[in-house]
Amino acid sequence: MFMIHKIRKEILCIMICLKWHCKAQLMRIISILAGIIMEKKEKESKKMDISKRNAVRIVSFTVAVVGVLAVRNIQLMSSEKRALRSVNYTYSRAMGDLCDAVENVSDTLEKELYAGSGKMHQSLAVKLYREASSAKAALAQLPIEELQLENTYKFLSQVGNYSMAVSERLMNGEEITDEEYENISSLYDFSKELSEDMWELESSVNSGEIALTQTGSQQSDPPTVTEGFSDFEGSFESYPSLIYDGPFSDNILERTPRMTSEAENVSQTKALERCSLGLNMNSTVFTDISEVEGKMPCWRFSNEDKTVACEVTKQGGYISYFLKSRISESTELTNEQGVKAAEDFLDDLGILSMKTTYYENIDNVLTVNFAYNDLDVCCYTDLIKVSVAMDDGEILGFDAKGFLVNHYDRDIPEADISQSRAKESVSPRLEIVSGRLALIPTDGLEEKLCYEFRCRAENGRNVLVYINAQTAEEEQILILVESKSGTLTV
Numbered sequence: 001m002f003m004i005h006k007i008r009k010e011i012l013c014i015m016i017c018l019k020w021h022c023k024a025q026l027m028r029i030i031s032i033l034a035g036i037i038m039e040k041k042e043k044e045s046k047k048m049d050i051s052k053r054n055a056v057r058i059v060s061f062t063v064a065v066v067g068v069l070a071v072r073n074i075q076l077m078s079s080e081k082r083a084l085r086s087v088n089y090t091y092s093r094a095m096g097d098l099c100d101a102v103e104n105v106s107d108t109l110e111k112e113l114y115a116g117s118g119k120m121h122q123s124l125a126v127k128l129y130r131e132a133s134s135a136k137a138a139l140a141q142l143p144i145e146e147l148q149l150e151n152t153y154k155f156l157s158q159v160g161n162y163s164m165a166v167s168e169r170l171m172n173g174e175e176i177t178d179e180e181y182e183n184i185s186s187l188y189d190f191s192k193e194l195s196e197d198m199w200e201l202e203s204s205v206n207s208g209e210i211a212l213t214q215t216g217s218q219q220s221d222p223p224t225v226t227e228g229f230s231d232f233e234g235s236f237e238s239y240p241s242l243i244y245d246g247p248f249s250d251n252i253l254e255r256t257p258r259m260t261s262e263a264e265n266v267s268q269t270k271a272l273e274r275c276s277l278g279l280n281m282n283s284t285v286f287t288d289i290s291e292v293e294g295k296m297p298c299w300r301f302s303n304e305d306k307t308v309a310c311e312v313t314k315q316g317g318y319i320s321y322f323l324k325s326r327i328s329e330s331t332e333l334t335n336e337q338g339v340k341a342a343e344d345f346l347d348d349l350g351i352l353s354m355k356t357t358y359y360e361n362i363d364n365v366l367t368v369n370f371a372y373n374d375l376d377v378c379c380y381t382d383l384i385k386v387s388v389a390m391d392d393g394e395i396l397g398f399d400a401k402g403f404l405v406n407h408y409d410r411d412i413p414e415a416d417i418s419q420s421r422a423k424e425s426v427s428p429r430l431e432i433v434s435g436r437l438a439l440i441p442t443d444g445l446e447e448k449l450c451y452e453f454r455c456r457a458e459n460g461r462n463v464l465v466y467i468n469a470q471t472a473e474e475e476q477i478l479i480l481v482e483s484k485s486g487t488l489t490v
Contacts, residue, residue, distance in 0.1 A: 094141035095202050101135035103195045105159065109188040112163060113181075121167035121176075129160030140362075155194075159187055257296045258408040263316030271299040271312040278319045278349060279310060286310070296320065296404065313404065319349065320404055324396045328364035328389040335359065338366035341393040342386035346370065351400075354384060364390045367397070372407060378438040381406040381447055412439065413449060415469035422451040422467040425474055430455035430463060440466055440476060450475050 276283040286301035298311040310322035354370040372382035387397030438452040462480040
């Protein structure tokens with residue numbers, strides 16, 4: 001209003017100056033100006049009200065959004081905690097199952113020391129085999145990454161097989177030898193120590209001294225169970241060597257290796273060259289060099305962070321073993337493509353006449369087992385294993401120790417009986433699908449020429465039956481376990 005009065009005063013002054021000549025027009029101007037000013041004031045007032053309302057709305061919306069996000073964050077944190085508790089419970093249960101199974105293995109081995117009959121030995125051997133399988137199943141559930149538990153798995157596999165081999169001899173009327181008794185005694189001593197160490201590890205997990213999983217990147221985090229198991233692997237240096245070949249398993253390396261014993265020595269430099277060429281890696285990567293003793297001495301080459309290791313024999317310069325420690329994130333290849341990648345790798349190494357026997361896909365890594373094919377005779381004693389990453393086909397592992405120990409230019413005898421005669425020894429409850437000659441390992445260090453018959457049982461099971469090609473006796477029966485993961489024998 002003050003503004004209107006001021007304008008009116010100024011106009012009156014103008015009217016006096018103009019001597020009232022345009023009084024009516026000037027009065028209309030006053031009215032118009034006053035209307036404009038009032039309209040402007042109303043608009044400014046409304047704008048302030050709108051601004052206030054908008055501000056209130058914005059604040060309210062922001063508070064609501066923050067509230068919703070806070071509730072969602074709490075829900076996610078709660079869900080994450082529940083998932084973590086569930087995972088830890090699974091791992092804890094697997095750890096307990098593992099300890100129980102290893103303890104049962106130890107108890108059963110002790111009972112075998114006191115068993116006097118082949119029937120009792122066989123009963124205990126079956127139980128031992130079952131408990132060892134349970135231990136391996138529990139071990140597979142634990143979060144152990146980038147660590148090869150080759151020795152642990154090998155012990156659990158062979159302890160049952162060795163007991164079965166001894167019990168079969170006793171069932172045939174033979175007596176247990178002093179060497180076999182000492183082997184069982186040594187196995188018991190080792191398993192007892194392993195069991196105690198397992199329980200101690202579980203106690204450390206329960207007390208929080210050792211974590212099941214890594215929770216963060218802080219240096220203050222406790223060591224994980226993976227580090228605990230690495231100690232077990234090192235303890236297998238005292239594991240007793242058994243003069244035993246389980247069916248289609250790794251051959252015991254106590255015999256003098258056939259391929260290296262008479263071969264020329266190679267220098268460390270030459271061995272490194274072959275390692276670099278075989279793995280397709282620059283030799284400068286291998287900064288850690290050591291020596292492996294035993295019946296097959298090797299140069300061992302590793303990179304700085306120990307994620308790649310390769311062993312080359314000092315005699316002959318053969319790559320006997322290598323391992324790339326990385327996780328295969330997914331399975332992008334088919335099993336057939338994985339097998340082809342393994343076959344191509346052997347061809348690149350110049351290892352020929354190898355045939356696929358079986359394979360298995362575990363954690364997106366396909367392990368392919370090869371046997372030497374000698375004039376259409378499958379030599380299961382000459383074994384090579386190749387591991388393939390199923391995300392990109394990279395070769396992650398190679399083990400030719402069985403091949404280097406057993407392979408030589410054999411003079412395989414002719415079969416004394418025909419294949420048709422051998423078929424007569426196969427159970428009539430089995431349908432024979434195919435047959436071929438095969439050289440299989442025995443419970444000792446011998447090899448037997450057999451007819452291998454692939455059969456199908458009435459329930460649909462695929463079975464392998466081995467009939468001695470000289471005597472027509474049934475030597476071995478294996479059940480093929482086939483799945484999407486691969487084909488195994490039991």
